[in-house]
Amino acid sequence: MSKKNGSGSAPAPAAVAAAAVLPDPGGFDAHTHMDILGLPVDEVVATAQAAGIRRVVNVGCDLPSSRWSVTAAAEHPDVYAAVAIHPNETGAVYREREPVLAAISALARDPKVVAIGETGLDYYRDHSAQDVQQAWFRAHVEIARRTGKALMIHDRDAHEDVLSILAEYAPWPPDSVIFHCFSGDGAMAARCAEAGYLMSFAGNVTFKNAGALREAAAVAPAELMLAETDAPYLTPLPHRGKPNSPAMTAYTIRYLAALKDLDVADFCAVLQSTGSRVFRW
Numbered sequence: 001m002s003k004k005n006g007s008g009s010a011p012a013p014a015a016v017a018a019a020a021v022l023p024d025p026g027g028f029d030a031h032t033h034m035d036i037l038g039l040p041v042d043e044v045v046a047t048a049q050a051a052g053i054r055r056v057v058n059v060g061c062d063l064p065s066s067r068w069s070v071t072a073a074a075e076h077p078d079v080y081a082a083v084a085i086h087p088n089e090t091g092a093v094y095r096e097r098e099p100v101l102a103a104i105s106a107l108a109r110d111p112k113v114v115a116i117g118e119t120g121l122d123y124y125r126d127h128s129a130q131d132v133q134q135a136w137f138r139a140h141v142e143i144a145r146r147t148g149k150a151l152m153i154h155d156r157d158a159h160e161d162v163l164s165i166l167a168e169y170a171p172w173p174p175d176s177v178i179f180h181c182f183s184g185d186g187a188m189a190a191r192c193a194e195a196g197y198l199m200s201f202a203g204n205v206t207f208k209n210a211g212a213l214r215e216a217a218a219v220a221p222a223e224l225m226l227a228e229t230d231a232p233y234l235t236p237l238p239h240r241g242k243p244n245s246p247a248m249t250a251y252t253i254r255y256l257a258a259l260k261d262l263d264v265a266d267f268c269a270v271l272q273s274t275g276s277r278v279f280r281w
Contacts, residue, residue, distance in 0.1 A: 020250045022052030023265040025272050027253045029056045029246040030200050031082075031118070031152065031180045031228035035068045037245060041076055048246035052268075054078065055281065056246045057228075059118050059152065059180075061086035062093070063100055066107055073112035080279060082115035082152050083107045090136040091128030101139050108147045114279035116144040117152020118180055121165075124156040134165065141169055144176070150278050152178045159188055163195075172196065175277045181230050182216060189216035193224055198278060200226035203236030203248060206255050217259055222270045226278070227253045 034044055035058065048056060058073065059082040060066025066083035073081040083104050085093060093100050108116060119140035121133050144151040155162045166177060174196055182199040184192070192199055199220045205213045217225070229235075229252070231244035236251040257267040275281065 020051060020254065022250045022253060022268055024052075025265075025268050026052035026054045027227060027249055027268050027271050028054050028275055029229050029231075029249040030178070030226040030275070031059050031202075032056055032231045032246050033061070033065070033233075034058050034072065034079075034231070034246070035065050037232050037243070039245075041072055041079065044245055044247075045076060045078055048249070049078070051247040051250040053246050053249050054272075055080060055275070057082055057114060057279065059115075060084055061118065062089045063103055066104060070107050070110050070113060073110070080112050080114045080281060081107075081110070082117045083113055084117045084119040084140050084152070085136060086118055087120055087122040087133040087137065087154055088125055088127040090132050094128075094132055094136075097136075097139075101143070104140075105143050105147075108143055108149060113149060114281065115150040115152040115178065116140050116147070117150075117178070118154040119152070120154040121158035121162050122154060122156040123158045123161075130161075134161065137162075137165055138168075141165070145169065150176050150178055152180050154181070155179055156183060159184055163191065166195070166197075170195075175274070178226065178278065180228065181234070182213070182220075184216055185212040186215035186219040189219040193219070193221055196224070198224050198226055198274070200228045201252060201256060202228050202230045203234040203240070203244060203252050205252065205259075206237040207240065214259060217256055222260060222262065222267060223274060225256065225271070226274060227256060227271060 058069040060069045069081035073079045177197040181202045235244035257264045
């Protein structure tokens with residue numbers, strides 16, 4: 001992998017915006033929510049592909065959005081799905097635990113479902129009790145292990161408990177754990193790298209106040225990194241404040257390549273190789 005000259009410090013947003021379209025082999029959006037965008041999927045995918053974003057993983061947060069994701073994946077060749085109950089949604093369906101988990105398990109068997117997620121722990125909000133979230137997280141872990149699909153984690157203010165629960169199921173096969181919208185610092189990134197967990201960076205790594213995220217991205221090995229939008233949220237610079245979409249992954253990929261002092265095309269090749277290993281497409 002070739003490198004460009006530079007210090008690896010945060011790249012200027014203007015420099016990143018100058019050429020948002022990715023060179024071959026392009027990239028992909030490892031985590032998005034087109035159902036929330038509310039736009040025609042064909043239009044969203046076409047715009048993404050024009051920016052060099054070849055594939056999109058649409059991620060469920062509850063049973064309806066998980067079903068939507070599987071349907072969208074069936075109807076569009078470059079769309080894939082992840083299915084789960086988001087930790088903030090677990091309290092609302094706790095009384096229906098068994099049938100809901102059975103439905104997620106059934107959806108997970110679809111060949112275009114590439115991950116179980118997003119699942120995990122969110123201690124920032126109090127929509128669901130921590131013990132409830134932990135029980136559902138373990139249930140999703142078991143679905144992922146049973147189906148052989150990647151585990152896509154939502155981790156907000158819950159690093160230690162997430163890592164502890166993952167350790168209960170160790171050893172993990174290579175390329176099977178993804179920290180979506182990675183929110184840790186350099187020390188957390190080093191711990192994840194040691195365990196072989198993947199770290200997916202969203203557009204907030206470009207924000208001016210995201211020094212800890214940039215430190216994490218600098219520490220993370222390129223082969224353990226993914227890029228995502230979490231659209232319609234976390235729009236990267238220079239479009240912060242506007243709705244996000246899968247096409248915007250191109251900005252984040254270019255930003256990460258500049259941050260790590262890597263040639264963009266080389267970084268795209270690494271991302272594509274990682275995506276093939278993790279999502280098996």
